[in-house]
Amino acid sequence: MSDSVFASVVQAPEDPILGVTVAYNKDQSPVKLNLGVGAYRTEEGKPLVLNVVRKAEQMLVNDQSRVKEYLPITGLADFNKLSAKLIFGANSPAIQENRVTTVQCLSGTGSLRVGAEFLARHYHEKTIYIPQPTWGNHPKVFTLAGLSVKSYRYYDPSTRGLDFSGLLEDLGSAPSGAIVLLHACAHNPTGVDPTSDQWEQIRQLMRSKGLLPFFDSAYQGFASGNLDADAESIRLFVADGGECLAAQSYAKNMGLYGERVGALSIVCKTADVATRVESQLKLVIRPMFSNPPIHGASIVATILKDGDMYTEWSVELKAMADRIISMRQQLYDALCARGTPGDWSHIIKQIGMFTFTGLNTNQVAFMTKEYHIYMTSDGRISMAGLSSKTVPHLADAIHAAVTSAA
Numbered sequence: 001m002s003d004s005v006f007a008s009v010v011q012a013p014e015d016p017i018l019g020v021t022v023a024y025n026k027d028q029s030p031v032k033l034n035l036g037v038g039a040y041r042t043e044e045g046k047p048l049v050l051n052v053v054r055k056a057e058q059m060l061v062n063d064q065s066r067v068k069e070y071l072p073i074t075g076l077a078d079f080n081k082l083s084a085k086l087i088f089g090a091n092s093p094a095i096q097e098n099r100v101t102t103v104q105c106l107s108g109t110g111s112l113r114v115g116a117e118f119l120a121r122h123y124h125e126k127t128i129y130i131p132q133p134t135w136g137n138h139p140k141v142f143t144l145a146g147l148s149v150k151s152y153r154y155y156d157p158s159t160r161g162l163d164f165s166g167l168l169e170d171l172g173s174a175p176s177g178a179i180v181l182l183h184a185c186a187h188n189p190t191g192v193d194p195t196s197d198q199w200e201q202i203r204q205l206m207r208s209k210g211l212l213p214f215f216d217s218a219y220q221g222f223a224s225g226n227l228d229a230d231a232e233s234i235r236l237f238v239a240d241g242g243e244c245l246a247a248q249s250y251a252k253n254m255g256l257y258g259e260r261v262g263a264l265s266i267v268c269k270t271a272d273v274a275t276r277v278e279s280q281l282k283l284v285i286r287p288m289f290s291n292p293p294i295h296g297a298s299i300v301a302t303i304l305k306d307g308d309m310y311t312e313w314s315v316e317l318k319a320m321a322d323r324i325i326s327m328r329q330q331l332y333d334a335l336c337a338r339g340t341p342g343d344w345s346h347i348i349k350q351i352g353m354f355t356f357t358g359l360n361t362n363q364v365a366f367m368t369k370e371y372h373i374y375m376t377s378d379g380r381i382s383m384a385g386l387s388s389k390t391v392p393h394l395a396d397a398i399h400a401a402v403t404s405a406a
Helices: 018-026 051-062 077-088 107-122 137-145 164-172 196-208 229-239 271-289 295-305 307-338 361-371 391-404
Strands: 100-106 127-132 148-153 179-183 212-217 244-249 261-267 354-356 380-382
Touching: 051 295, 051 307, 077 100, 077 229, 077 244, 077 261, 077 295, 100 107, 100 271, 107 137, 107 212, 107 244, 107 261, 107 271, 127 137, 127 164, 137 148, 148 164, 164 196, 196 229, 212 229, 229 244, 261 271, 261 295, 295 307, 307 391, 361 391
Parallel strands: 127 148, 127 179, 179 212, 212 244
Antiparallel strands: 100 261, 244 261, 354 380
């Protein structure tokens, strides 16, 4: 008989994404492969700390004038200014007109949560539409923040591409003023992005219905290797003078996963509105985490404000993006070489860290059991978890799964 006051607490299920790593760690096989992790790995399968990040940290450590005092509620001012510039563009009229308020948050998740709580308190429409499928944390973040979550069609399993007509239809029938979550680039988990023309159609539809865009930008520079190209979708919505929200994360593009560095920017109609919005964002942040951590934001600010370091970062970032693009090509080639049934061109058409393979739950289970390959049950694989050495093993497993597993 337990006498704990928590005796009735039941064991919660593992997080479906993080649980993959737990299962992987228990596996004793020498050929085991973890393709569930949403973090970059080198060709040797090791985590990567960028050289420019090490350099920035060394500068910070050597600066004897630095102290460990609290940041303001809104975070490091330099970091906020530079983050807005990075995502909206150096010459953004919204920035020049002081219509943007940016607050430092705890990476992408924290930025989404702060933005969602602000909307739940101050925006007239409490419904947010999210793509189907989307990152597993999105519905939980928005629901707990007090918004009602609905979905719009996004991915078409039959083409392994974008269900554009379904997307337009669903957003077209959304109530006027609803919030719409958009992945800025490298859609997670599908790796499927709208084209520039499709983005423009989405913008026109959303603006005509007064839908409020909430961008999640977790992969700027990481998708194509070009920081500006990966922010085009957001800049399109800012260029028309309308309002929007953008959550930014530096986890992927600077490899600062554990530093939890992110920002929430809200683009407003006027500078006066932006000032009032910021005052209310402080009231969301203060009782949540009081103020954000200083170290990671200082690394980002150090790199973004120095021309040479910014260039060095761009080069390292492109190298990461190029390695992932190369893994896509190698996997596609390996499947073609094996004559694996089906069309696998989506692997090279999709973009970013993840590929939606099109494998079903049974095939995924088969690959885990027979080949010790770990991924989420929806068939999403992290291309960053692959290397030239492990591509043949994965291709063998997919071939076997498609030809023998149900």
